Amino acid sequence: MNVLVVGNGGREHALAWKLAQSSRVKDVFVAPGNAGTAADAVNVDISVTDIPAVVKFAKDNDVGLTIVGPEAPLVAGMVDALQDAGLRAFGPSKAAAELEGSKVFCKNLLRHADVPSADYRVFRDAESATHYLTERDDDPVVVKADGLAAGKGVIVCRNRSEALIAVDRIAASKEFGEAGNRLVIEERLVGQEASVLAITDGRTLITLPAAQDHKPAYDGDQGPNTGGMGAYCPTPLVTDEMLAGVEESVLVPTIHQMKRNRRPFRGVLYAGLMLTKGGPKVLEYNVRFGDPECQPLLMRLKTDLLDVLDAAVDGRLDEVGQLEWDPRPAVCVVMASEGYPGSYEKGYPIRGLDEAARLDDVKVFHAGTSIIDGQVVNTGGRVLGVTALGDTVAKAKLLAYQAVKCIRWEGAWCRKDIADKAITVA
Incomplete structure (x- = not known):
């Protein structure tokens, strides 16, 4: 079977890599993919938002299953379009994807389903949200843009002053565009x-x-x-x-x-x-x-x-029954471009990928990378997901950071404490 993975991040590289291991899979295509998927699969130059082009490619290339990775094409209805064309696709419909596409829809559904969640209020403009914050106690809150904001539309606030700034960013300055047409203010949960x-x-x-x-x-x-x-x-x-x-x-x-x-x-x-x-x-x-x-x-x-x-x-x-898992834990450390999650420079050559790949029980998943003039360069904020297996979480962490040390490009950085919470608990 030919399989198509839609997306260009670390998630899509991991999906393509794992699907390629199946004895039932002939070719794995990734649209548009990155430098890592180019090595483990076949990249296709189609944008994740170009639904007609994805449908046409799947039809023309006898694709037996399309897996839509990112949220944006799911919320836009890519799975519906594929199914309407008589093609098999894994992922929710446009209507079901609103569970992620709208924080307001999600919170209302949680309330109706009696699922435990934080208390919340919904606002349509900065003025009403500001009035609400100034009238209530100065408690910590979380301010959320209603729509998709690439994981950055949730602002955790320690006090009223920070919450007012968050409301301004989301609803007045429209830092996240139309995602801020509505916003949710909810109690800040601790844990x-x-x-x-x-x-x-x-x-x-x-x-x-x-x-x-x-x-x-x-x-x-x-x-x-x-x-x-x-x-x-x-x-x-x-x-x-x-x-x-x-x-x-x-x-x-x-x-x-x-x-x-x-x-x-x-x-x-x-x-x-x-x-x-x-x-x-x-x-x-x-x-x-x-x-x-x-x-x-x-x-x-x-x-x-x-x-x-x-x-x-x-x-x-x-x-299907019970899934089989490697008993060893795995740790993934994201290497990012300098400046992320703000603005960052692109196009720096990445060195040491082959050296990291030679380490046992390590896989470097690519996210924001491309191949330019034969070199792998950074093209995104989150660039690589360096992932390792180990007998314990501590050993998996040690091996992941050993692989991280092999890899360099100008401005590369990462958190140094991934998985420490598990090691503390253990």
């Missing part, structure tokens, strides 16, 4: 964050091992939010008992509520959780594999990924 992803065909759920992302830019969870500076899997913060509870009180009620709303959900349901003293609460939902959680998850997966995604598309996920 550790964790990511629980599940693959579903709308009836059956396969919950994956819990992971932990590191969204703030700098060590010690300081600095602005990013798309994710690293992740590890599994996390000892989520016990088997807690994971079963999340499935029962979070994932299943959400899927049932989506069905009641006539938006049946198929694909990856990703719950971003805060592990509070009162139990896990949902911070947000994503409707696709997380990036960078996907990288350590797929590094550990031993079951044929195509078999799982195939079954999900056909509505027979109940036939």
